Amino acid sequence: MINPIASKYNNEQRLLHGGDYNPDQWLNYPEILADDIELMQKAHTNTFSVSIFAWSALESTEGNFHFDWLDKIIENIAKIDGNVILATPSGARPAWLSASYPEVLRVNARRERMLHGGRHNHCFSSPVYREKVEIINTKLAERYGNYPSLLMWHISNEYGGECHCPLCQENFRNWLKVKYGDINTLNHAYWSAFWSHTYNDFSQVESPSPIGESGLHGLTLDWKRFVSDQTINFYRHEIAPLRKITPNIPITTNFMGEVTNPHPFAGLDYAKFAKEVDIISWDAYPRWHNDYETTEFLASKLAFLNDYFRTLKDIPFLVLESTPSMVNWHPVNKAKRPGMHMLSSMACIAHGSDSMMYFQWRKSRGSSEKLHGAVVDHDNSAENRVFKDVAAVGQALEKIPEIKGSKTPAKVAVLYDVENLWALSDAQGYHGGMDYNDKKYPQTLHAHYRAFWKRDIPIDVVTKDKNLTKYDLVIAPMLYMTSEETMEKLAVYVEGGGRLVSTYMLGVANENDLVHLGGFPQKLRDVFGIRIVETDTLYPKDRNAIMWGGKQYEAFDYCAIIETCGARTLGTYADDFYSRTPAVTMNGYGEGFAHFIGARTNEDFLDDFYNIFIEKLGLSCSLISAQDGVSVQMRENGENIYYFAMNFTEKGRQMTLETEMQDMLSGKMLQSGIYDMKPYGVHIFKNNKLKGC
Numbered sequence: 227m228i229n230p231i232a233s234k235y236n237n238e239q240r241l242l243h244g245g246d247y248n249p250d251q252w253l254n255y256p257e258i259l260a261d262d263i264e265l266m267q268k269a270h271t272n273t274f275s276v277s278i279f280a281w282s283a284l285e286s287t288e289g290n291f292h293f294d295w296l297d298k299i300i301e302n303i304a305k306i307d308g309n310v311i312l313a314t315p316s317g318a319r320p321a322w323l324s325a326s327y328p329e330v331l332r333v334n335a336r337r338e339r340m341l342h343g344g345r346h347n348h349c350f351s352s353p354v355y356r357e358k359v360e361i362i363n364t365k366l367a368e369r370y371g372n373y374p375s376l377l378m379w380h381i382s383n384e385y386g387g388e389c390h391c392p393l394c395q396e397n398f399r400n401w402l403k404v405k406y407g408d409i410n411t412l413n414h415a416y417w418s419a420f421w422s423h424t425y426n427d428f429s430q431v432e433s434p435s436p437i438g439e440s441g442l443h444g445l446t447l448d449w450k451r452f453v454s455d456q457t458i459n460f461y462r463h464e465i466a467p468l469r470k471i472t473p474n475i476p477i478t479t480n481f482m483g484e485v486t487n488p489h490p491f492a493g494l495d496y497a498k499f500a501k502e503v504d505i506i507s508w509d510a511y512p513r514w515h516n517d518y519e520t521t522e523f524l525a526s527k528l529a530f531l532n533d534y535f536r537t538l539k540d541i542p543f544l545v546l547e548s549t550p551s552m553v554n555w556h557p558v559n560k561a562k563r564p565g566m567h568m569l570s571s572m573a574c575i576a577h578g579s580d581s582m583m584y585f586q587w588r589k590s591r592g593s594s595e596k597l598h599g600a601v602v603d604h605d606n607s608a609e610n611r612v613f614k615d616v617a618a619v620g621q622a623l624e625k626i627p628e629i630k631g632s633k634t635p636a637k638v639a640v641l642y643d644v645e646n647l648w649a650l651s652d653a654q655g656y657h658g659g660m661d662y663n664d665k666k667y668p669q670t671l672h673a674h675y676r677a678f679w680k681r682d683i684p685i686d687v688v689t690k691d692k693n694l695t696k697y698d699l700v701i702a703p704m705l706y707m708t709s710e711e712t713m714e715k716l717a718v719y720v721e722g723g724g725r726l727v728s729t730y731m732l733g734v735a736n737e738n739d740l741v742h743l744g745g746f747p748q749k750l751r752d753v754f755g756i757r758i759v760e761t762d763t764l765y766p767k768d769r770n771a772i773m774w775g776g777k778q779y780e781a782f783d784y785c786a787i788i789e790t791c792g793a794r795t796l797g798t799y800a801d802d803f804y805s806r807t808p809a810v811t812m813n814g815y816g817e818g819f820a821h822f823i824g825a826r827t828n829e830d831f832l833d834d835f836y837n838i839f840i841e842k843l844g845l846s847c848s849l850i851s852a853q854d855g856v857s858v859q860m861r862e863n864g865e866n867i868y869y870f871a872m873n874f875t876e877k878g879r880q881m882t883l884e885t886e887m888q889d890m891l892s893g894k895m896l897q898s899g900i901y902d903m904k905p906y907g908v909h910i911f912k913n914n915k916l917k918g919c
């Protein structure tokens with residue numbers, strides 16, 4: 227693992243601006259390649275991810291390598307003082323590889339082997355694929371390791387998916403043997419006596435399948451864990467030659483996030499993966515200007531994901547892909563309205579990104595992405611609206627390089643646990659189906675998150691492996707899967723003076739998705755001073771209410787029926803057979819407090835509830851306030867606080883500066899006072915820390 231502080235990347239003084247560059251598609255068009263270099267300068271870009279899907283161009287037939295074209299590309303980028311993030315090409319493989327070695331082709335859950343085609347579809351276990359990847363990666367490292375413009379490695383592309391081939395089954399069984407030792411321990415963990423599914427031997431265990439086993443929740447969980455581990459194992463194999471030959475070049479791989487729901491890609495445990503990469507990066511594709519939510523609401527979902535990726539390593543991350551205009555895979559692929567490109571770019575930088583990179587530099591001429599937005603369109607022009615918007619972002623980033631490396635001082639965290647998402651989506655109970663969205667775990671985390679985002683309070687989205695003690699407040703909604711270890715961690719946090727908030731569905735199952743016996747676990751009873759005795763699931767139109775603080779708030783979807791055993795009742799239900807029973811509680815435990823919210827509510831309750839914490843803990847200390855729809859986010863380094871004031875509305879808005887500050891984009895010093903903001907307007911202010919809060 228490289229210490230990013232000592233790495234070459236750290237010496238780069240600029241925020242990264244550029245994107246995926248696929249010259250391998252244009253090798254027969256030398257004039258286009260020449261134009262690219264000129265246009266890159268005009269676009270104020272400085273960094274390009276190259277060769278992501280270039281395996282065929284690099285190795286046209288087995289062992290037949292061609293690097294001349296890539297030499298020229300990298301040299302030309304170097305001539306304009308550009309950086310290269312060089313990709314290993316394993317995200318898509320050449321036809322010769324599939325034809326000669328069918329074992330590299332994935333087998334799906336129905337046990338059908340795929341044909342050659344597509345991408346992101348190789349078997350992570352295949353020794354042949356690993357060998358071929360090692361060869362090409364070694365050659366890339368040997369050839370380009372000393373190129374001064376090589377900034378970073380981009381490993382493969384958006385790792386994801388699973389393979390059910392015999393090689394993967396074998397690895398899965400070995401993984402299970404290491405985990406459980408003997409088959410009876412596994413049988414117990416999977417509760418396999420249910421429907422007589424008891425295994426006699428590890429050789430009988432198969433990955434979950436729609437034509438086979440899908441009801442053993444422990445098995446499904448372990449399979450997801452295995453797929454994640456096996457992908458990371460493959461990644462480790464990929465990077466081994468790079469670490470050996472280029473120990474000073476940092477490594478990233480582009481993670482994914484689903485902004486709509488919102489949650490990080492759920493096919494991998496990114497908390498584990500994060501430990502293996504030097505710099506976190508992700509691909510951000512929000513559906514701006516959609517017809518079902520406000521721009522402000524969508525901005526808070528993007529912020530939630532940016533904060534998750536920042537918190538993974540507690541250092542700034544990179545947005546490695548985004549679109550300068552539109553994608554080609556949303557239900558409706560709408561163009562970014564004037565002003566949105568600058569706003570959406572700064573929305574990422576404001577939350578800790580040190581880059582704004584695009585998919586892609588130049589729009590493909592053919593195949594499935596020929597209509598996907600790009601910096602350079604088919605008109606090859608620097609004069610169109612999209613190109614000019616990109617150049618404007620480039621110029622803006624050139625004015626704020628000192629922001630690179632600055633951090634976000636969060637004292638509040640909301641806990642996101644991918645294993646909990648896996649378990650909840652498998653759980654046949656509560657609300658319907660078996661989908662990531664049925665029980666609305668990510669949406670609920672986001673709802674709690676929003677109470678802070680709306681008040682411009684920095685907040686981390688933390689995973690359960692992280693140290694919680696640095697936070698004044700930790701919010702862990704819907705923590706259905708609560709292992710003994712997690713309970714202990716939460717208890718220690720509260721005991722030491724932390725404030726913890728949790729909700730309905732807390733403490734149901736252990737790490738194997740076996741329900742805790744004896745009802746609500748004793749450790750949680752001690753911490754929260756309550757016992758959950760039942761959980762009522764409501765029909766979509768059903769409503770109950772919470773009476774709290776002299777007001778009544780709508781409650782829906784889930785109502786936990788609780789009894790207190792030490793906690794103070796702060797709020798009660800208004801209706802139904804549990805009317806007047808506790809709905810909101812608070813309990814002192816050690817030096818801290820644990821709070822419980824029994825039901826799902828609207829934002830009004832969460833706003834009022836968390837405002838009390840915000841005031842009590844003094845969490846609000848921004849020197850800029852603004853009207854609704856404007857978000858003010860901050861980053862800081864040893865010397866300055868940087869405020870990003872962003873108007874996520876289609877209307878003019880006002881902001882109030884409490885002190886004199888420098889507007890970094892205009893270069894002007896602004897006195898304290900009230901200022902107008904344009905629709906989609908962005909201002910970045912610098913304030914000397916000594917004068918701040």
Ligand code: GAL
Binds near residue numbers: 595
């Ligand atoms: C990403 C992928 C890119 C490109 C892009 C289109 O998920 O990494 O290669 O396909 O989507 O939006």
